[in-house]
Amino acid sequence: MSFDPVGDYPLGLRRPELVRTATGVALDEITLAAARAGSLVADDLRATDTTLRQQAAVARAAGRRQLADNLERAAELTTVPADELLAIYTALRPGRSTSAELETWAERLDELAATATAAFVREAAEAYEERRLLSDERAGQVRPLREGSL
């Protein structure tokens, strides 16, 4: 089915038939009646990588390159378990990782076919190296954590 990133937005309204969950539930099957019947699974009820790539295409067609790139990374991350997402986020915080540790995460992302995100992590590692935002490899020390300072 062709998808027109200019004319087909919002997908939920214009192209609901294109929107499915990971297990193939169609958008118009996500109803209270279906929930009552027990045919919906909570973990399944979120955007798929396909949908997020279509949203990325919509953003790109609207001239929003950076938002589109971010939505493409999001599409890649749909298959990354939540714990790993948070672990990668923590690894990217200043002073948390050595260059090698970030490279390990990049390789893990490559394994999960998250190649754009893997590249993003490698670019971070390069910048961190220059700006001394990596943890000290020899001492194995990380900067003291300051949780909740977001």
Add this chain to the structure above:
Amino acid sequence: MNARVPRSGRFASRAEKELRQELLIEPWAELGLVAFDGPNDPEPELVVERGRVTRMDGRDASEFDVIDRFLVAYGLDLDVAIEAMALPDLELARMLVDVDVPRGELVRVARGLTPAKLARVIGLLDAVELMFAMKKLRARRDPGNQAHVTNLKENPALLAADAAEAARRGFDELETTVGVARYAPLNALALLVGAQAGRHGVMTQCAVEERRNLELAIRGLVTYAETLSVYGTEPVFVDGDDTPWSKSFLGAAYASRGVKVRFTSGTGSEALMGHAQGMSMLYLEARCVSVVRAAGSQGVQNGSISCVALALSVPGGTRAILAENVLAAWLDLEVASGNDAIASHSAIRKTAKLMGQFLPGTDFVTSGYSVMPRRDNTFGGGNYDADDLDEWLTIQRDWQVDGGIEPVTEDEVLRVRGQATRAIQAVFDELQLPAITDREVVAATTGYSSSDLPDRDRAADVEAADDLLARHVSALDVALALDRRGFVDEAEGVMATVRQRVAADYLQTAAIIDPDGLVRSAVNDPNTYLGPGTGYRLEGDRWALLQALPHTIDPRSLGGLPSGGEALVVELGEALRGEDAAEVVIAVGPAFAGEIRETINGLAHADVLAALVDGVREAGGAPRLARIRRVADVAFIAHDGARLSGSGIALGLQSKGTAVIHRATLQPLDNLELFGMSPLYSLESYRAMGRNAAGYALGLRVGPVPTELDNFARAKLIVRTTLLHAREARAVVPGAPPVELVLAAGTVPRLVPGSSQAPGVRSEL
């Protein structure tokens, strides 16, 4: 110290005002305490060699900090940068306010501008130009608003009730937070249920630590997040325990779970955190919003946010805050424009600041309007709160501006609050959470604040909150719980949020969900403002809605003071000129004691006449009553009366109670004494007026009747005055001669026949 230096009473009085609790400081650039044009702000600069940026804003590539590197890698669009950076500052500034330069062109050019250039150009706009630019550059066509929903007791019934009211009032997004972190799942749950009870489609968030937030998002208990802060200098970014890369990654992680993400930044944060590097607030904010766009966020909440009072301490602070909002919009970002943290102790000052965002309209005029009383706002903010709602609604009505809040009747508010509290009570019961009692339901529906609610077992609540996450309770479970207990509409609302999460349309720029479930964003509902007649205009049904406040009244219902009943005066035929040198004519207006029967102060006309007659007699005068029919203006009523009076003195009296003592030889608009404060007069006042009128007639020395002054009388009563005067004017009979009156009952003044007087009669009104 010189004890003899006199103190001005006025300076001393002003020094006591709440405003003066705030410090105003001279700029101190070294600490970043300067709004615009910091002496250390770099010159705008971009050097591109063989497709690579080798210099930007005064730094060589080798000196780029983590922010510069990020901007160069992801933010700047080099295909437009050369063209855009070559445009003179003034030309760019003029484009921002040129009604013929469309938003799309401005956004295209901005993709190639460095932070220093952005700050330089925006700094060329004055206050009104900034507002106009904001109106042009807002991403979404319609302005919107976001609410804060919290309470000190973290009572779920009250959270649900406030969420429902906020949703019903038209807020597009609701944000809660926690006093105690472990409450997050319960607060998010209460917000979700309450919001959908108020209006389907309203998006909710719970501002908590990222891991917890992501968990809530995965369960579908929240739909958006705006906790991702960015800063304009590397040391502050790192002190915030993040980098542009980590924040950008987090944004993608949220989006991967179907969460709409908005970043947060704001002027003053770098100075507050001690590493402004001698740069101006606006320049550093230009770096922030550039990072936000480079990170791929669809939007930002900015406008100094929690640092607002710091930005306002320096000259131009208010202007800089609007400038940063405009910058974000120029970079094609959704803008939630602050106005949530308390900007000032002074209602005047903070509202003057608000106008910058309120009048042009932003995607979210506030980043959180406190729908509950301020002390229940656990964000530590509450710039505008539940007690200010009527003011907000009235200002919308005054300016014909849509600030995103709708008037709702008390009955309807109570209905949605009741519905929401019963719904969350049912959900708590179904999900085996600590019971919400009927007493809490009632108090949350009708109470003023959390003080009206009973205390809950907080230990039990936080344990239940942990358990809720451990049991993986999701939005689907919430919908089913609602459904089982008959809250089908709310269940449908929650299911609709689930569908939206699957379709992910709300990840596009400036997305909101309208009551019909349609996502409206900058993609399908872009701001196309190009001057008068275009873009969003508050008119039609929406304008009718926003002008009809619950306490608006039909002036026809006010016209109003009772008429009819027994006759108070009897008309005896045309009044002629009197001969008695002691005569004082009491000349009343056309509607007096007829169509209108009491003054604006509620004094019966019969009593007023009796008091005047008494007063005239007390001072030795001879009162005589006449009605002037040709005119309703008090000066002419009095002057016409004076020309009938044997002494040449009359007291003219309008039906609403305004009086004038006049002399026939004066010009009509001159007078001896004017009593224009009719709402303040008692019968004793009228008696004193009568005495004075007689004094003038008898040629005695007369001291003016002491009058009080109520400076607010006009504001309070001008509408009633207008309506009363309209009734008086309707009773005018053009050209009709005056008629002699007597009181129908009680004291009858002595009647003095006289000759008719014709010259100079003119018809008015």
